[in-house]
Amino acid sequence: MQSTDRSLRGQVAVVGVGETDYFKRGESPDAEFKLALKAILRACENAGVSPKDVDGFASYSNDRSDPSKLAAALGCKELRFANMQWGGGGGGGSAAIGNAAAAIATGMADCVVVFRALAQGEFGRFGQGPRRNVIAGGMAHTVPYGLMSPAQMFAMKVQRFMHDFRVEQPALRSISLASYHHAQNNPRAVMYGRPLDEAKYDESRWIVEPFHLFDCCLENDGAAAMILVPAERAKDFANLPAYLLSAASGSHYRAGASVHNTPDYATSTFKTLAPRLFEVAGVQPADVDVLQSYENFTGGVLMSIVEHGFCEPDGCNEFFVKDRLLAPDGDLPLNTSGGNLAECYMHGLGLNVEAVRQLWGESTSQVADAQVSMVISGPMVTPVSCCIFGAEATL
Amino acid sequence: MSDSYLAPGLPQPMPSPDGLDQRYWEGLNDEQIYLQRCTDCGGWQWGPEWICHRCLSFDLGFEAVTPTGRIYSFERVWHSVHPALNEQGPYIVVLVELPQADNVRLVGNLLGDPHQEVPFGAEVEAVFEHHTDADTPFTLLQWRFA
Numbered sequence: 451m452q453s454t455d456r457s458l459r460g461q462v463a464v465v466g467v468g469e470t471d472y473f474k475r476g477e478s479p480d481a482e483f484k485l486a487l488k489a490i491l492r493a494c495e496n497a498g499v500s501p502k503d504v505d506g507f508a509s510y511s512n513d514r515s516d517p518s519k520l521a522a523a524l525g526c527k528e529l530r531f532a533n534m535q536w537g538g539g540g541g542g543g544s545a546a547i548g549n550a551a552a553a554i555a556t557g558m559a560d561c562v563v564v565f566r567a568l569a570q571g572e573f574g575r576f577g578q579g580p581r582r583n584v585i586a587g588g589m590a591h592t593v594p595y596g597l598m599s600p601a602q603m604f605a606m607k608v609q610r611f612m613h614d615f616r617v618e619q620p621a622l623r624s625i626s627l628a629s630y631h632h633a634q635n636n637p638r639a640v641m642y643g644r645p646l647d648e649a650k651y652d653e654s655r656w657i658v659e660p661f662h663l664f665d666c667c668l669e670n671d672g673a674a675a676m677i678l679v680p681a682e683r684a685k686d687f688a689n690l691p692a693y694l695l696s697a698a699s700g701s702h703y704r705a706g707a708s709v710h711n712t713p714d715y716a717t718s719t720f721k722t723l724a725p726r727l728f729e730v731a732g733v734q735p736a737d738v739d740v741l742q743s744y745e746n747f748t749g750g751v752l753m754s755i756v757e758h759g760f761c762e763p764d765g766c767n768e769f770f771v772k773d774r775l776l777a778p779d780g781d782l783p784l785n786t787s788g789g790n791l792a793e794c795y796m797h798g799l800g801l802n803v804e805a806v807r808q809l810w811g812e813s814t815s816q817v818a819d820a821q822v823s824m825v826i827s828g829p830m831v832t833p834v835s836c837c838i839f840g841a842e843a844t845l
Numbered sequence: 846m847s848d849s850y851l852a853p854g855l856p857q858p859m860p861s862p863d864g865l866d867q868r869y870w871e872g873l874n875d876e877q878i879y880l881q882r883c884t885d886c887g888g889w890q891w892g893p894e895w896i897c898h899r900c901l902s903f904d905l906g907f908e909a910v911t912p913t914g915r916i917y918s919f920e921r922v923w924h925s926v927h928p929a930l931n932e933q934g935p936y937i938v939v940l941v942e943l944p945q946a947d948n949v950r951l952v953g954n955l956l957g958d959p960h961q962e963v964p965f966g967a968e969v970e971a972v973f974e975h976h977t978d979a980d981t982p983f984t985l986l987q988w989r990f991a
Binding site for chain 2: 580585588591592594596597598601602605606655708709
């Protein structure tokens with residue numbers, strides 16, 4: 451039996467989303483757990499679901515807000531699904547949605563919250579090197595050479611890809627400009643009121659070549675949550691259902707080989723996922739109306755978009771032009787909330803929220819009549835994930 | 846140590862407590878690159894694993910390789926993320942592949958001018974950077990153009 455014979459397509463829908471206010475890292479007045487609670491309550495309110503009826507929680511990247519404690523705090527009648535997607539970074543964002551949907555589709559749970567909460571002031575930053583005196587294991591082979599932050603871990607992949615396919619810096623710049631452009635329409639965005647242009651990008655300092663400052667994601671505090679229910683109940687709620695057409699997670703052969711030894715190195719890790727994603731969804735890249743693609747670093751977005759078939763690898767310099775990436779009229783409106791670069795770095799779950807908002811017609815950079823809305827989560831890590839949401843007409 | 850490529854104060858490497866990469870670190874102290882090689886199928890692998898990913902044999906050994914390679918990728922780092930590097934200025938990290946060992950890759954620094962051009966595929970040779978004044982002496986594996 452082919453795995454695609456057992457499809458999630460159209461079986462589960464998102465019926466509510468919720469976000470806290472977004473803060474610069476370390477500036478949340480609330481503890482991380484309280485941020486999680488607030489986002490979940492807002493998602494429940496948005497859907498018209500009682501928090502007592504939530505019976506499952508799914509998250510990723512070792513989220514610290516334990517489902518049992520969340521269920522206890524919220525007075526949930528019963529906990530039936532408590533799920534953590536393995537792996538770090540934002541690679542699990544769409545996988546957590548897939549996991550929740552799988553539980554619902556198989557009857558393990560009826561109302562699952564997918565969430566992510568971060569308070570880096572409370573728990574420390576991502577973008578800093580380790581402070582211990584000695585180091586062992588895989589990191590002993592990189593940290594003593596000054597290779598220790600996420601930007602440093604991924605820059606060599608992007609450098610190699612850019613070399614292989616002669617990608618030039620303006621292609622990366624266009625991705626950053628698109629995110630900042632959309633953030634200027636979004637009052638929730640941390641970079642609202644702080645526009646970016648070509649000159650400001652070009653003059654910004656290098657973090658690690660080929661990443662300028664504006665090629666790198668923010669570090670923020672906040673939380674986001676989504677409510678998933680079975681398709682047959684999806685019309686009982688206030689919002690139009692955003693049906694999950696497909697979700698894929700994983701990585702290629704030996705993607706996890708340590709010390710930068712994966713055989714296919716210069717990749718966003720999506721080559722094996724993309725065909726499965728589109729096949730289950732029953733759509734092609736050309737059918738996608740709007741795309742949210744996780745920007746840890748712009749180079750990861752570029753490779754992700756290539757590996758999902760929107761652009762040939764040797765066509766990047768022509769494809770990644772700012773105007774082509776803008777809502778409402780671009781060829782591929784990209785990161786329409788401002789994304790991780792300019793809205794908020796909520797480990798990418800904000801991108802999934804924005805994808806749903808596009809189907810509801812509620813984005814601050816709305817694409818006209820969006821029917822197929824796609825998310826790519828956490829390029830260059832392993833496992834990564836991606837998903838496609840569709841309006842009712844796509845079923 | 847004054848003649849190290851990067852300023853002192855970064856975390857010092859130590860062999861993994863489970864012993865998996867101990868032969869590698871011992872080898873560097875003796876100016877040798879010892880990498881993992883399967884005793885059954887002869888394949889090389891790196892980073893070290895408990896099992897051969899090709900033939901699934903647990904019978905893995907370590908063998909010295911010729912200390913040369915070619916640059917597979919690189920990055921020039923400008924922004925310090927560790928206090929020890931705040932005054933460092935730019936530095937170059939290279940990913941070196943070893944054709945003589947099934948193209949396994951090693952991470953190091955490229956010695957010389959941190960502003961220099963770094964051609965992909967360039968031939969490099971190993972330089973063993975000894976940190977003898979550390980509490981537990983260790984050696985880093987650096988590279989320079991051959």
